Amino acid sequence: xxxxxxxxxxxxxxxxxxxxxxxxxxxxxxxxxxxxxxxxxxxxxxxxxxxxxxxxxxxxxxxxxxxxxxxxxxxxxxxxxxxxxxxxxxxxxxxxxxxxxxxxxxxxxxxxxxxxxxxxxxxxxxxxxxxxxxxxxxxxxxxxxxxxxxxxxxxxxxxxxxxxxxxxxxxxxxxxxxxxxxxxxxxxxxxxxxxxxxxxxxxxxxxxxxxxxxxxxxxxxxxxxxxxxxxxxxxxxxxxxxxxxxxxxxxxxxxxxxxxxxxxxxxxxxxxxxxxxxxxxxxxxxxxxxxxxxxxxxxxxxxxxxxxxxxxxxxxxxxxxxxxxxxxxxxxxxxxxxxxxxxxxxxxxxxxxxxxxxxxxxxxxxxxxxxxxxxxxxxxxxxxxxxxxxxxxxxxxxxxxxxxxxxxxxxxxxxxxxxxxxxxxxxxxxxxxxxxxxxxxxxxxxxxxxxxxxxxxxxxxxxxxxxxxxxxxxxxxxxxxxxxxxxxxxxxxxxxxxxxxxxxxxxxxxxxxxxxxxxxxxxxxxxxxxxxxxxxxxxxxxxxxxxxxxxxxxxxxxxxxxxxxxxxxxxxxxxxxxxxxxxxxxxxxxxxxxxxxxxxxxxxxxxxxxxxxxxxxxxxxxxxxxxxxxxxxxxxxxxxxxxxxxxxxxxxxxxxxxxxxxxxxxxxxxxxxxxxxxxxxxxxxxxxxxxxxxxxxxxxxxxxxxxxxxxxxxxxxxxxxxxxxxxxxxxxxxxxxxxxxxxxxxxxxxxxxxxxxxxxxxxxxxxxxxxxxxxxxxxxxxxxxxxxxxxxxxxxxxxxxxxxxxxxxxxxxxxxxxxxxxxxxxxxxxxxxxxxxxxxxxxxxxxxxxxxxxxxxxxxxxx
Ligand SMILES: *Cc1c(COP(=O)(O)O)cnc(C)c1O
Numbered sequence: 001x002x003x004x005x006x007x008x009x010x011x012x013x014x015x016x017x018x019x020x021x022x023x024x025x026x027x028x029x030x031x032x033x034x035x036x037x038x039x040x041x042x043x044x045x046x047x048x049x050x051x052x053x054x055x056x057x058x059x060x061x062x063x064x065x066x067x068x069x070x071x072x073x074x075x076x077x078x079x080x081x082x083x084x085x086x087x088x089x090x091x092x093x094x095x096x097x098x099x100x101x102x103x104x105x106x107x108x109x110x111x112x113x114x115x116x117x118x119x120x121x122x123x124x125x126x127x128x129x130x131x132x133x134x135x136x137x138x139x140x141x142x143x144x145x146x147x148x149x150x151x152x153x154x155x156x157x158x159x160x161x162x163x164x165x166x167x168x169x170x171x172x173x174x175x176x177x178x179x180x181x182x183x184x185x186x187x188x189x190x191x192x193x194x195x196x197x198x199x200x201x202x203x204x205x206x207x208x209x210x211x212x213x214x215x216x217x218x219x220x221x222x223x224x225x226x227x228x229x230x231x232x233x234x235x236x237x238x239x240x241x242x243x244x245x246x247x248x249x250x251x252x253x254x255x256x257x258x259x260x261x262x263x264x265x266x267x268x269x270x271x272x273x274x275x276x277x278x279x280x281x282x283x284x285x286x287x288x289x290x291x292x293x294x295x296x297x298x299x300x301x302x303x304x305x306x307x308x309x310x311x312x313x314x315x316x317x318x319x320x321x322x323x324x325x326x327x328x329x330x331x332x333x334x335x336x337x338x339x340x341x342x343x344x345x346x347x348x349x350x351x352x353x354x355x356x357x358x359x360x361x362x363x364x365x366x367x368x369x370x371x372x373x374x375x376x377x378x379x380x381x382x383x384x385x386x387x388x389x390x391x392x393x394x395x396x397x398x399x400x401x402x403x404x405x406x407x408x409x410x411x412x413x414x415x416x417x418x419x420x421x422x423x424x425x426x427x428x429x430x431x432x433x434x435x436x437x438x439x440x441x442x443x444x445x446x447x448x449x450x451x452x453x454x455x456x457x458x459x460x461x462x463x464x465x466x467x468x469x470x471x472x473x474x475x476x477x478x479x480x481x482x483x484x485x486x487x488x489x490x491x492x493x494x495x496x497x498x499x500x501x502x503x504x505x506x507x508x509x510x511x512x513x514x515x516x517x518x519x520x521x522x523x524x525x526x527x528x529x530x531x532x533x534x535x536x537x538x539x540x541x542x543x544x545x546x547x548x549x550x551x552x553x554x555x556x557x558x559x560x561x562x563x564x565x566x567x568x569x570x571x572x573x574x575x576x577x578x579x580x581x582x583x584x585x586x587x588x589x590x591x592x593x594x595x596x597x598x599x600x601x602x603x604x605x606x607x608x609x610x611x612x613x614x615x616x617x618x619x620x621x622x623x624x625x626x627x628x629x630x631x632x633x634x635x636x637x638x639x640x641x642x643x644x645x646x647x648x649x650x651x652x653x654x655x656x657x658x659x660x661x662x663x664x665x666x667x668x669x670x671x672x673x674x675x676x677x678x679x680x681x682x683x684x685x686x687x688x689x690x691x692x693x694x695x696x697x698x699x700x701x702x703x704x705x706x707x708x709x710x711x712x713x714x715x716x717x718x719x720x721x722x723x724x725x726x727x728x729x730x731x732x733x734x735x736x737x738x739x740x741x742x743x744x745x746x747x748x749x750x751x752x753x754x755x756x757x758x759x760x761x762x763x764x765x766x767x768x769x770x771x772x773x774x775x776x777x778x779x780x781x782x783x784x785x786x787x788x789x790x791x792x793x794x795x796x797x798x799x800x801x802x803x804x805x806x807x808x809x810x811x812x813x814x815x816x817x818x819x820x821x822x823x824x825x826x827x828x829x830x831x832x833x834x835x836x837x838x839x840x841x842x843x844x845x846x847x848x849x850x851x852x853x854x855x856x857x858x859x860x861x862x863x
Contacts, residue, residue, distance in 0.1 A: 008184040009042035010224040014195060014217035015232050017052040019291050020128045023085055023135075028291060030136045030143075032232070033190050040227050043184070047148075047195045047217040048132060050124025051081070055196075058124055062117040071104055078127050085135045092134040096127055114166040118197075118205040121167070122149075125194030125213070133192045144188030151183065152198040152219050154206040168209030169198060171219045171278055179223040193220070211272030218275040222282035229279055230287045231271060236478055237288040237299030238263055238270050240313045240463065243475035246454045250465055250715075251472035252312055253297045259312055259404060260286075260301040262435045266400040267315025276301070297472050309405030310464040311457050316450060318443055319367035320352075320396040321377065322426050326389035327359040337361070339387065347380045353398070353429040353438055362427050364398065364440055393426055397446035399453070400438040403463075407434055412462040416453055418633050455677070458713075459631060460787055465715065466822060474715060484718050485711060488838060489514050490754050493862070494795050497756060501834040505758040506775030506857035508845050510538070512546045513862075514752035515841075519550040521721055522747070527728035527740055532578050534706050534745030535561055537842040541568045542861045543749060548572060555706075555743045557581050559588040562595065578703075578743065580622065580669070582644060586610050593617060600669050600703075602645050607657045620667030620703065621646060621654065625688055629681060630673030630707060632786040638672035645670065648692075655696060664698050667741070671705025674746060679720045681707075682742070683727030690735035701739045708747035712839055713789050719747065746842040753841020755780055755857070759794075759833040760811065769806050771825065773835055776810010776817040779857045780840055781847040784816045791838035792820045800826035808835065812852050 013032060019025045029046060037044040050058075057074055061067045075097045082089040100123045103109065108116035125148075133145035154165075155172035183191075195213020200206040208215045214231055221229035238260065241249040255263070257280035264273040270288055279286050285302035325340065340361070344351055352366040377392055384390045401416075403409070407430075420439055427440040441449075457463035465471045489511045490497060500509060522531045532555040533547045539561065544554065548569060553576035556562045565577060574596035581588060582602075589606070590613055592599050601607070602622035607614055624645025628636030637644045646654055658665055668689045672681075685704040693699035709719050732740055757773035764770070782788035792808050794800075803824040810817045819837060826833075848856050 007180045007225060009040065010045055010180070010183075010221075010226045011037055011040050011042040012045045012047060012217050012221040012224065012226045012229045013232060014047040014213055014230065015049070015291070016213065016234070017049045017054070018234050019232060020048050020132060021051045021081075025291070026085070026132055026135050027139070029132070030139055030141050032294070033136075033143075034141065036230070037190070042227055044190050045183075045220055045224070045226075046132075046190065046192045047213060047220060048125065048129050048192065049195050049213040050128050051077075054124035054127070055121065058121050062112065062120050064112060067104060067109075071101055074127075075100065078131065082131060082134075085131065085138075087131065087134050087138060092131055093127065096123070096130050099123070100127075114163060115200070115202070115204040118166050118200070118207050121207050122194070122197040122205045125196050129192050129194045136190070136192070142189040144186055144191050146186060146191055146193045148194045148197050148216060148220075149199040149205060151179075151193075151223070152216060154198045154200050166200065166206055169200075169206045170274065171198070171208070171215055173278075173281070175282075176223055180225055183224060208274070211269075211275075214272040214275035215278070218278040218284075218286065221284045221286075222278035225282060226284050228285045228287060230289055231275075232289050232291045233270060234291060235270055235288075236290040236293060236296045236475075237472075238313070239475060240465075240471070241315065241450055241454050242267065245316075246314075246451045247476040247479075248451070248454060248474050250474050251297070251478065252299050252470060253472040254470050255299060255301050255312065256303060256307065256404075257301055258433065258435060259402060260299075262402045262431075263313045263315070266317065266398075266402060266436065266438075267313060270299075293478075296478065307404055308464065308467055308470055309403070309408055310467070310470075311401045311403040311406075311409065311462050312470065313402045314450060314454055314457065315400050315402070316446060317366065317398045317400070318395065318446070320394070320398045320440060320443075321365040321367070322362055322393040322396050322440060323365065323377075323380070323384070324360060324362045324391040324393060324426075325384060326391070336387070340384065343380060343383045346383075347376055349376065349380065353427060353440065355427040355429055364396070364427060364429075366398075393442075395443040396426060396440050397443045398438050398440050399446065399449070400436050401457070402436045405434060406430060406437050409462050412460045413457075415456040415460050415633050416462070419449070419452055419456060459789075461821070464822075466713075476717075477715070486718060488751065490836065490838070494798060496862070497754070497795060497836065498834055500860055501756045501758065504858055505756050505834070506773075506779045507756045507860060508840065508857055509754050509756060509860045509862060510540060510543060510749070510841055511752045511862045512542060515543055515546050515749055516550055518748045518752070519547050519552055522742060522744060523551065524721075525725040525728060527725065527732040528742055529701075529739040530741045532576075532741065532743040533748055534743050535565065536846060537745030538749040538753065538844070538846060539564055540845070540859060540861070543752075544568050547748060548576070553577060555580060555745075556597075558584065559591055562592060562597065566595070578620075580671075580743075586613060589613055598667070600667070604646070604650060604654050604657055607654075607661060607663070611661055614663055615661045616663070618664040618666050619658075620669050620701070621665050622669040622671070623648065623651065623689070623692070625670050625672060625685065628673045629676045629678075631675030631709065631788075634786060635674040636672070637674075638670070651692065651696075665696060666698055667701035667703055668693050668696070668699055669703040669705065669741075671703075671707065671743065674707045675709040676707045677709055679724040680727050682724060683731040686728065686731045686735070686740060690731075690738060693738060694735075699738065701741055702735075703741040703743065706742065706744040706747070708744050710747060710750045710839060710842075712791070714791070748842075750839050750842035753839070753844055755837040755840040755844060757835045757837065759829060759831055759835060761831065762829055769804050771806045771808050771829055771835070773808060773810055773819070775854075775857060776812045776819060777814060778810065778812050778817075778851045778854050779848045780819065780837060780844050781849075782840075782843055783819050784814075785847075790820065790840060792823050792825070793836045793838065794825045794829050794833050795836045796833035797826040797828060800828060802827045804829075811854065 033044045079089040136143040153172045154169035195216040239249040261276045289298040353364040532553040534555045555578040577597040579592040580600040600620040628638035761772040777784040804827040808819040
């Protein structure tokens, strides 16, 4: 006990190349050391990399590439930097630079001995740390310097090449008793040392390989039993995906060592994977922090991170090579697999993933671990061909989901499976530690897939981004600020809503002013010639009147909707109504044509079966452009799996049939899904349809459908109408001949509606707290049907800050009768409180039903 108490507390800070190449950055290092050390009551060890680009130069010197000139240039660069720091170059670096120049004359240089190379490579860190220590002292800080090689030893790892044993060493695993005591004897308060370098067993220099400075910091942290190792870098931390590919990737604020190890190994380059082991074994927490944005939470890696099951990250690795081996009858033979793997070993290849079936074994070769050249592969294939049928599949991409409890998540991954289902998956591999799941597909299919998969992981709940212990802000939010969001109308109407709830729940309330605003948004560009409201989203008479008063037309998908429209608005001209049904009976087409509304057809069979219904008519044609999009598999209305639209391959055939029946096709239509996030989608649809219309003769109108999204979740952005409009303006200018039609449903009404429910019972069962309401999937189907997320608020207890995570359920006898999970609501929530379910103006009431013989909700209007 006494021994532990006597140990000095140390904090280890590591700074990379960009942090040591400028004067202001060195000021930051000094300030951080003082502040963070004081906050922890600890002494501070600072570990630094070489200045940016220096290690590359040293590598070139090792390779014998223009060595003399390069050494001179390096010496010059470091001298100039000394002057920038107001240091005397000779005093600060004279000896160091002499040593660097001396290495050129070293007898080992001729044969480029590995020990000599390690020494050359080590100079970058020795130079940067010497400059830094001199500069920080000159600023009045009590900084000392030490040679890391006096403290860190290279470890022993079997089966490694000579070169790896010198130039990419592993840290030594043994704990060294008394290390803290000895290191603490350093006379200065702060100590500066080098990353990357260590002492070889033979007394010479060894280096940890690229990214090795993280490893050095981790080793020092582990040996010192530090309170923490902080890796200061130029990114905010580890993300749930590579932000360059997925801007909505979330900062991971808390990970356990195993997860961090997995993420560092499979994707993120933020932290060297080898650096986690030492801290993990010593139980020292690590943090990744952003030097230019120290206020961000960063990523904390420690053993106390609650084991939250869920996908934490998704990553991709390109350049993967698969070797597929088909049995030729020897499979069952003893030792067969051993023989096969012996061949891989003989060709110096280490196998990464393995998938096997009765007659096939497929393995992957990771480019990071292997020197996979076509020569090596050819030689391997020749050897393997003697025992099995071989096929090399390359280039492939491995897409890996990382997170704890992957097995228990499989049922949530149905949309992810569906997305992969559209590609050819060569291999699926699940790690035995239940931390990762990897899919290998063709590299060509991988482009653009990650943002989609990331969105699906969130939508399905497999990636629990609402858990603020683990998920921080998105990269987009960090770069561009909080998402642009309008304040919901109901925030200021609590008293009014409570009074309405008094008159009975469940009850939908619609705010017409919001509907008007959204309608004006849609028409606020000259590019849009006409806008039709898809009434299936919400056919309430007051809403139909509101949108038609704003100049919109109405889009119907059934005869029932058509009759409802004309019963509500008898004066509405038929030209302002579209009829776009799906698999409707013949009499609905007859009735619609008799009414004079615009009818859209999407198959040839209707023309063949019912030629007399359509002969001589003018109609629109709905096309399937071969792909779908939207917030959920079930709302994608394009692509081979969807029942909607004429496939492009039959376009000419349809035109011929129509021509024979003297039918004029005046409009082309495509509606490919609902809740499509990308505002450029519609311009692409217009471009595609306009290209087709040019070949089709009589077309004067192009209808690019609806599907504009609204931000349901707190981290979603308002739909970027400016980008949407700009895209349409641009494409309209390219194809000005056609009238452009849009038909939004959700966008116009979703945010205008709220659902009011009353609490029936609050129950705890097996640790899960549930709030029961008087309406569930019977009044609001979207969560059960699409895993949709809606904001849920207890408006009877405003401002209550003591919250509990609740599951909000309805009164229906179905396990799926859940409106929301893990929602933080007032801990005091009780019977008769009023619960507001937000953004329920679209596909709410229209999907309500009387299941369990519960009454339909009431509806109110706020003018
Ligand atoms: C449902 C539907 C719409 C509206 O879709 P939203 O996602 O609500 O905008 C538009 N056009 C057609 C043909 C539809 O069936």
